[in-house]
Amino acid sequence: MESGQWTEDIKKALENNDQALAVKRVQEYLDKENNTPINVAVTGESGSGKSTFVNAFRGINNEDEGAAPTGCVETTTEATPYPHPNYPNVTLWDLPAIGRFPVDKYLKLVGFKRFDFFIIISATRFRENDVKLAQEIQRMKKKFYFVHSKIDNDIYHEKRCQRSKFNAERTLKQIRDNCIQGLQRQGVESPQVFPVSSFHLHLYDFTLLGDTFEGELPAHKKHALLLAMPNISLEVIDKKKKAFHAQIKYYAMLSAGVAAAPVPGLSAAVDVGVLVSVVTQYVNGFGLDVLSLQRLADSTHVPHDELIATIVSPLAAVKITPGLVLKVLSQCAGTAALMAAEEGSRFTPILGIPAAMSLSFISTYRALNYFLDTLAEDAQRVFIKALGLDTSV
Structure with missing residues (x-):
């Protein structure tokens, strides 16, 4: 039921002096808006920064209690839920690294159906396993987004190499375009790539990623995810x-x-x-x-x-x-x-x-x-x- 229909039902109940029904309808609407469950799958290869992204999205630091464990080697062995500390209806799932299982078995193992959408993370270029996973998710008609993590490291190295010729916006566009072109060459249709830094979410493309969620999610899920965003x-x-x-x-x-x-x-x-x-x-x-x-x-x-x-x-x-x-x-x-x-x-x-x-x-x-x-x-x-x-x- 859309919010407009809820409003009409509430008005009719009040006009008919049925205050109990009006209160019930209002409570149902607010419960739907504020308690809608959202499950976000975060996956990628070992060392891609999955766990750090999960923590950053939830507004917590890697050392905080309840943080997803991070490290240079793969620390995730099974799909692990990490609820948002203030909005437990919004859960980010840290999935095992892509490549440990065939894609079809991987999706079955992690519980594909429970996720609203997937975030596929890579700290370098997206590889064959990333592409196979994206194509399988696309075949099952669910949303996925490519996130190029640790972009601040790339920007830093480019700045050192180019020195006086360095332009941050141009470099960011080149990295984004290179990722998109690489994915297209591997057969991904209309890939969306968002370079981000989990340590500086206000920079680069994290804002654009949030805007994309807003444009593509159903209204009640969009509302719940927005409130949980840092x-x-x-x-x-x-x-x-x-x-x-x-x-x-x-x-x-x-x-x-x-x-x-x-x-x-x-x-x-x-x-x-x-x-x-x-x-x-x-x-x-x-x-x-x-x-x-x-x-x-x-x-x-x-x-x-x-x-x-x-x-x-x-x-x-x-x-x-x-x-x-x-x-x-x-x-x-x-x-x-x-x-x-x-x-x-x-x-x-x-x-x-x-x-x-x-x-x-x-x-x-x-x-x-x-x-x-x-x-x-x-x-x-x-x-x-x-x-x-x-x-x-």
Whole structure:
């Protein structure tokens, strides 16, 4: 069911005074949006950088707890799942090296059907085994993407060789084109190749890779994968903000549906519970939780205290609790007044419940917009500080 149909079902339920059905439909929609499972297969030959890519995509460092083991020799002997630390519905699978088994047996061994798409990684040129795997995946009508890893090493060596004649963009294009032409010569139709560095995701083609996922995945899977993506650019942060914003009306509808129950205090309790849950999603999605900020400090070598100093919202880098949310809300006089008016209106004969529903919708909508705006701005400031970007240009 598409989001538009869900919205129509919710509206009809509310028009028919069936608040229980409206709440049920809203919850179903939000569960589908936020808990859609995504399984990404990452494969390639030994030493291609598969495990490092898996860790980088999940926003963690190679030394962190739960990281995929890395090394100069093949460290993966079977398909191993690595859930995203903040979005466990998104799982990257580190697969054994290509070439240890015939392609058809390899796909059966790793469980081909469970994967949404494949990322085939090589640190040099793509070889016969990569091509055979891609052709078999294509035959089974699933998506795959070629990732040329460790591109920063190639760029560094080219820079040393060319010196004054070196041009980074031209070199990157040459490497990409050479990979594409090599794959075409081996019979791959319209190959997509993305040179990336797992240690510098904001550079090279990782952003383009993310854009390609966005264009080719179903809407609900695209949403889930976007939120799990690391903040590699200000554009990604803005896309996350828009994705979060698109859901606010549904949380407001959920609040309005609960407000119809003639139980004093119930709506306020549910509203606060919803706000805590959603704000936690915002904090995790923008990488403003404690662990993500520490990992960012470690990977960029920007002191943790300096990253924290750029944050304005009291909701970032802390545990989100009902008390904290209410404290922040109390500073938003308009929203706090609406919540108080909602509780008072339910005791008004005949029109009390409809008024309470309307006030609940408005107060939840305003509160989530406020939280989202402030946390998105914090995410942008942290990103700029971590990468030392000059915003004056």
